[in-house]
Amino acid sequence: MTLEQPSRESSATNENNTRMSDGECRTLPNAAERKSPHASTTLGMVRLTSSQNVQGEGSSEKIRPTSQAVIPTYLASKTAESLDGKNAWHQPEKHEVEDEKDVVTMTFPDGKVVELPLKKGQLGTERFIDIQTLYAKSGHFTYDPGCGNTATCSSAITYISGEDGICLYRGYPVKDLCENCEYLETCYLLLWGDIPSPTELAVFKSVVMSSSLVHEKFKKFFDGFPDQTHPMSIMVSACGALSGFFNDSLNIWEPADREITAMRIIGKLPTIAAMAYKTAIGEPIVYPRSDLTYAENFLHMMFASPLCHFEVNPVHAQALDKFLILHADHEQNASTSTVRIAGSSQANPFACMAAGIASLWGPAHGGANEAVIKMLSEIGSVDNIDQFLADVKAKKDGVRLMGFGHRVYKNFDPRARYMKILVQDVLNTLDCLDPDLELAMALEEKALSDEYFVKRKLYPNVDFYSGILLRAIGIPTAMYTVLFALGRSIGWICQWRELVSEKQMRIGRPRQIYVGVGERDVVSMKDVLAAADEADGGHHNTSSQMTEKLQCHNAAASNVPGSKMYGNMGRIANKYAST
Ligand SMILES: CC(C)(COP(=O)(O)OP(=O)(O)OC[C@H]1O[C@@H](n2cnc3c(N)ncnc32)[C@H](O)[C@@H]1OP(=O)(O)O)[C@@H](O)C(=O)NCCC(=O)NCCS
Numbered sequence: 001m002t003l004e005q006p007s008r009e010s011s012a013t014n015e016n017n018t019r020m021s022d023g024e025c026r027t028l029p030n031a032a033e034r035k036s037p038h039a040s041t042t043l044g045m046v047r048l049t050s051s052q053n054v055q056g057e058g059s060s061e062k063i064r065p066t067s068q069a070v071i072p073t074y075l076a077s078k079t080a081e082s083l084d085g086k087n088a089w090h091q092p093e094k095h096e097v098e099d100e101k102d103v104v105t106m107t108f109p110d111g112k113v114v115e116l117p118l119k120k121g122q123l124g125t126e127r128f129i130d131i132q133t134l135y136a137k138s139g140h141f142t143y144d145p146g147c148g149n150t151a152t153c154s155s156a157i158t159y160i161s162g163e164d165g166i167c168l169y170r171g172y173p174v175k176d177l178c179e180n181c182e183y184l185e186t187c188y189l190l191l192w193g194d195i196p197s198p199t200e201l202a203v204f205k206s207v208v209m210s211s212s213l214v215h216e217k218f219k220k221f222f223d224g225f226p227d228q229t230h231p232m233s234i235m236v237s238a239c240g241a242l243s244g245f246f247n248d249s250l251n252i253w254e255p256a257d258r259e260i261t262a263m264r265i266i267g268k269l270p271t272i273a274a275m276a277y278k279t280a281i282g283e284p285i286v287y288p289r290s291d292l293t294y295a296e297n298f299l300h301m302m303f304a305s306p307l308c309h310f311e312v313n314p315v316h317a318q319a320l321d322k323f324l325i326l327h328a329d330h331e332q333n334a335s336t337s338t339v340r341i342a343g344s345s346q347a348n349p350f351a352c353m354a355a356g357i358a359s360l361w362g363p364a365h366g367g368a369n370e371a372v373i374k375m376l377s378e379i380g381s382v383d384n385i386d387q388f389l390a391d392v393k394a395k396k397d398g399v400r401l402m403g404f405g406h407r408v409y410k411n412f413d414p415r416a417r418y419m420k421i422l423v424q425d426v427l428n429t430l431d432c433l434d435p436d437l438e439l440a441m442a443l444e445e446k447a448l449s450d451e452y453f454v455k456r457k458l459y460p461n462v463d464f465y466s467g468i469l470l471r472a473i474g475i476p477t478a479m480y481t482v483l484f485a486l487g488r489s490i491g492w493i494c495q496w497r498e499l500v501s502e503k504q505m506r507i508g509r510p511r512q513i514y515v516g517v518g519e520r521d522v523v524s525m526k527d528v529l530a531a532a533d534e535a536d537g538g539h540h541n542t543s544s545q546m547t548e549k550l551q552c553h554n555a556a557a558s559n560v561p562g563s564k565m566y567g568n569m570g571r572i573a574n575k576y577a578s579t
Helices: 050-054 066-079 134-138 174-180 183-192 198-210 218-223 231-245 255-281 294-303 314-326 334-344 349-361 368-379 382-393 414-430 435-448 451-455 463-473 477-501 525-536 543-558 564-578
Strands: 017-020 025-027 098-107 113-120 158-161 166-169 309-311
Touching: 113 134, 166 174, 166 183, 166 414, 174 183, 174 314, 174 414, 183 198, 183 255, 183 294, 183 314, 183 477, 198 255, 198 294, 218 231, 218 255, 231 255, 231 349, 231 477, 255 294, 255 349, 255 477, 294 314, 314 414, 314 463, 314 477, 334 349, 334 477, 349 477, 368 382, 368 435, 368 463, 368 477, 382 435, 382 451, 414 435, 414 463, 435 451, 435 463, 463 477
Parallel strands: 017 309
Antiparallel strands: 017 025, 098 113, 158 166
């Protein structure tokens, strides 16, 4: 895990010294001479009063912090159709899943013939066999590990096409959103189905920022983690812990409560992510600032320090904003499906988000961005690429080319294409060189011309270049997956909201093919010992003798490799002893 602070940190306390988002403290002109880099980006933003800025959320119902009152007011204004004359309560456009004219006929070994309907969605050529009645009609289930062939819901949020390399949020190509919108516009789009007007965006921003504080008591929660705890571990725990602050007052069947929850997730996740980082490196937590953009605020909370003034580099902020858009949603991936499954039991939405973060952490999913950087550092130089690829192809120790391959994209990942261009642009603008970029490009080129990868349709995915981008912004490696979680949190909450509001709540409960031992009788330890006593003519009849004998039996059994008991406790005990 790399939790190093940006190495160029300064300890200067001069008030003219400004800590930049790359970790440097630079001497800037006096405040009067300074032109705020945020001046243009905050234009049109609804500024909050100072009292709104200093209050936390999740307090008792009687004394409500001002910021908590902002959201209901906002929602009331939306219901009153006051924003640009539109009714913001309307559900985003959703087309019915169409029934096809054709049906599929299945013939079973017993001669039974079953007809199943075919369905299709709004875009793409894929057809889906509706198997909801399959068991009732045929007595058969389907077997599909990893759900590679199975749709478990209908959704109107994101469309991706693996063959054509398309990724649309509510119909808009993700690349176009990166080029024309900011992250909060994208959040609004994903939530309410279209890009907001300037007024809608300004109000939305102010509401999101007003929910960015966490309860003061929540800070203590972070104290319990040991030094160098991985920030994803803190994220899982902290997001789950938020459910303790927002549970009793939250009714998931109430539309307004779902909207409030969505805005709390968008507002609080950056604060928690930055708190996770500050906790991990032992620095004081930095409070959010509502006068900054979403990305600027996050960088401020990550890198500001009481030692000196901090100024966000606008190039970093813009790059981070685009990174967040590229990760905002990706239909039914592992973490989103996890959120939906958790949500299907009607669990608290913050707990569902924690489940999503846990699923994202693994290197086969969001953890791949961190794994790519580790892989590049292990490869070390262009000269070692051939050997590395040979190891991948030989599946040596299960090594994979991280940042390559995707369950859906079998041609190219449009997010990866955009990410590559973005990385190059950002490094050029910052006038930076990153040797890993050259290495990654050489690795990509070699892999794409290698039969192993061509045959399996393995292409770079969004994680292949994203770590290099984050490093250019000054983000430490261990935070890469946290940043993915931050971007994806809007997707998770939108999918959860769609699930609950459309009552697609049939609990997620897959089947299995059982391959374990057949049914057998329980033989109690008492009976085993009694049988043993009888066999050796012993007289251990009192309970203490019995216990003593049982302990001896366990101790002996757990020390005998090959015995059943050794298999369980013996191995664990030996492992403990050796670590
Ligand atoms: C993303 C991923 C999990 C998709 O997995 P999947 O759809 O279940 O594909 P499979 O694991 O069934 O792989 C199919 C074949 O391609 C190979 N393969 C898949 N991804 C590979 C990779 N990154 N490097 C090397 N081989 C890979 C598998 O070994 C398998 O080969 P085989 O047919 O000889 O057994 C997988 O491609 C992967 O592990 N990629 C690396 C991690 C990563 O970048 N994750 C981020 C995803 S956005």
